[in-house]
Amino acid sequence: MQHQFEVQGMTCGHCERAVTQAVQELDPHAVVQIDRAHNRVDIDSPQPREALAAAIAEEGYQVAP
Numbered sequence: 001m002q003h004q005f006e007v008q009g010m011t012c013g014h015c016e017r018a019v020t021q022a023v024q025e026l027d028p029h030a031v032v033q034i035d036r037a038h039n040r041v042d043i044d045s046p047q048p049r050e051a052l053a054a055a056i057a058e059e060g061y062q063v064a065p
Contacts, residue, residue: 003049005041006064022055
């Protein structure tokens, strides 16, 4: 299942890795694609949208509703 999030606060490669690792801790098979220029994170995962958003938010990033 495809999920798309608007995520504020990603400014560097470390941020991208932190978001990717947070998602993959929840779902090790998740495919995460990040477009930092457009503050967009696309995730292919069967996990609930709310759980994925919470995992990203726990890393300190703002996830738009």
